[in-house]
Amino acid sequence: MSIKPTLHTCLSPALLHLYDLNDAVVVVIDVFRATSTIAAALYNGAEVVVPVDTVAKAIQISKDINGIAAGERDGKIAEGLQYGNSPMEYTRDFIGGRKLVLTTTNGTKLLYMALENGVADIVTGSFPNLSAVCDYLLQQNKNVVLACAGWKDRFNMEDTLFAGAVIHQVSNAFTIHCDSSATAAHLYNQMKNDLIGNAQSFTHYHRLVERFGLIEDIRFCLTPDAANVLPVYENGVLKKL
Amino acid sequence: MSIKPTLHTCLSPALLHLYDLNDAVVVVIDVFRATSTIAAALYNGAEVVVPVDTVAKAIQISKDINGIAAGERDGKIAEGLQYGNSPMEYTRDFIGGRKLVLTTTNGTKLLYMALENGVADIVTGSFPNLSAVCDYLLQQNKNVVLACAGWKDRFNMEDTLFAGAVIHQVSNAFTIHCDSSATAAHLYNQMKNDLIGNAQSFTHYHRLVERFGLIEDIRFCLTPDAANVLPVYENGVLKKL
Numbered sequence: 001m002s003i004k005p006t007l008h009t010c011l012s013p014a015l016l017h018l019y020d021l022n023d024a025v026v027v028v029i030d031v032f033r034a035t036s037t038i039a040a041a042l043y044n045g046a047e048v049v050v051p052v053d054t055v056a057k058a059i060q061i062s063k064d065i066n067g068i069a070a071g072e073r074d075g076k077i078a079e080g081l082q083y084g085n086s087p088m089e090y091t092r093d094f095i096g097g098r099k100l101v102l103t104t105t106n107g108t109k110l111l112y113m114a115l116e117n118g119v120a121d122i123v124t125g126s127f128p129n130l131s132a133v134c135d136y137l138l139q140q141n142k143n144v145v146l147a148c149a150g151w152k153d154r155f156n157m158e159d160t161l162f163a164g165a166v167i168h169q170v171s172n173a174f175t176i177h178c179d180s181s182a183t184a185a186h187l188y189n190q191m192k193n194d195l196i197g198n199a200q201s202f203t204h205y206h207r208l209v210e211r212f213g214l215i216e217d218i219r220f221c222l223t224p225d226a227a228n229v230l231p232v233y234e235n236g237v238l239k240k241l
Numbered sequence: 242m243s244i245k246p247t248l249h250t251c252l253s254p255a256l257l258h259l260y261d262l263n264d265a266v267v268v269v270i271d272v273f274r275a276t277s278t279i280a281a282a283l284y285n286g287a288e289v290v291v292p293v294d295t296v297a298k299a300i301q302i303s304k305d306i307n308g309i310a311a312g313e314r315d316g317k318i319a320e321g322l323q324y325g326n327s328p329m330e331y332t333r334d335f336i337g338g339r340k341l342v343l344t345t346t347n348g349t350k351l352l353y354m355a356l357e358n359g360v361a362d363i364v365t366g367s368f369p370n371l372s373a374v375c376d377y378l379l380q381q382n383k384n385v386v387l388a389c390a391g392w393k394d395r396f397n398m399e400d401t402l403f404a405g406a407v408i409h410q411v412s413n414a415f416t417i418h419c420d421s422s423a424t425a426a427h428l429y430n431q432m433k434n435d436l437i438g439n440a441q442s443f444t445h446y447h448r449l450v451e452r453f454g455l456i457e458d459i460r461f462c463l464t465p466d467a468a469n470v471l472p473v474y475e476n477g478v479l480k481k482l
Binding site: 014018160178179180183203204206 | 252253255256259393394395396397398401418419420421423424427428431442443444445447
């Protein structure tokens with residue numbers, strides 16, 4: 001019997017230090033909306049997505065590399081930027097062949113935390129690229145940490161639900177002994193037949209839909225394989241595998 | 242229409258700083274086993290339970306007040322102590338009229354964190370005192386934080402499940418806009434008809450039952466109202482309300 005690699009789910013960036021990230025694949029998950037937007041942009045032909053942690057860096061780097069500076073703070077387009085964190089903005093016409101420099105409240109912050117912890121193998125995941133993430137995890141045969149971005153370090157439902165969707169597909173290939181993963185799987189099993197209907201009870205849904213009217217964003221972010229590419233982080237940028 | 246107080250669930254001590262604890266009731270939850278043991282000891286007539294954060298303090302204070310020093314590290318009776326963290330140890334014959342000085346891996350640590358945050362109103366909860374906790378929360382009409390002790394800052398199922406049991410009873414009296422609370426409620430609804438059967442999948446179950454044979458402890462810790470008193474923290478000690 002071969003020993004299976006482990007899989008853990010980390011429910012908040014503030015808990016990331018509890019997990020052994022050495023030689024692991026870390027899946028950064030920010031369903032509403034950074035990692036959905038990253039999948040959309042790369043699926044629609046963006047050459048790279050450069051995740052950065054501040055608006056100032058987004059502006060500077062976009063100038064340096066002739067890219068598009070974009071980002072979000074508290075759910076809105078960040079002050080000083082023209083483009084935001086909606087997957088709907090990054091159509092093939094607009095983003096094809098271009099470079100996107102993106103900064104967001106939760107997702108890019110978590111990615112930087114993984115980098116600071118020396119993780120070599122970082123990918124990003126959300127429902128639009130669910131199968132691509134699962135295929136990759138099954139191929140790598142390495143330990144996995146599903147890292148939920150949450151909202152300002154708080155637990156959120158949608159990222160945990162995506163972890164559950166991944167576990168649903170890959171659990172046979174991993175040793176899973178982790179109450180967070182069990183919870184993610186429970187939630188996904190309970191909600192999988194109507195993700196969008198269930199989303200109406202999520203705190204983030206209220207933030208995005210009631211305050212900003214972003215129902216199309218929500219639908220896209222919860223649609224499996226709508227932009228089924230695998231963003232892999234290497235040398236400071238996310239590229240399609 | 243009167244404004245209802247808020248209720249939040251904090252899934253790990255490492256997330257406690259995210260919640261506003263001012264003027265709130267904080268319910269410290271460590272189902273396996275500190276807060277179950279505290280309920281058992283007070284139910285069985287212990288005069289007070291003194292929660293302390295180190296074994297050395299447990300020994301010193303128990304000498305000072307002629308109490309019983311007890312505690313647990315990593316699921317076992319802590320080195321240097323004679324009594325542990327099992328609710329089964331604290332029968333009426335043994336603990337009636339006596340003072341218990343208790344130190345545990347997770348529960349007492351979380352209680353100290355709440356104290357450092359200046360919380361004035363701390364109670365402890367677990368299934369054996371579920372109704373007493375709910376009655377108190379309904380009477381107080383204050384904001385509530387259900388604070389799960391977890392396991393070394395990791396999320397665990399049993400503490401979250403107890404939060405869900407409380408929410409199940411009190412939700413009508415509170416404004417609940419918190420994905421952690423929604424998750425707790427989902428888990429409880431899914432598992433409530435067979436808590437002990439479901440517990441077999443919890444990581445902590447394996448730690449306690451497979452390593453230490455503590456199935457009786459598990460049963461007690463998951464039995465609603467088996468020791469239905471309310472431990473309230475005041476002036477350094479937990480007393481029955």
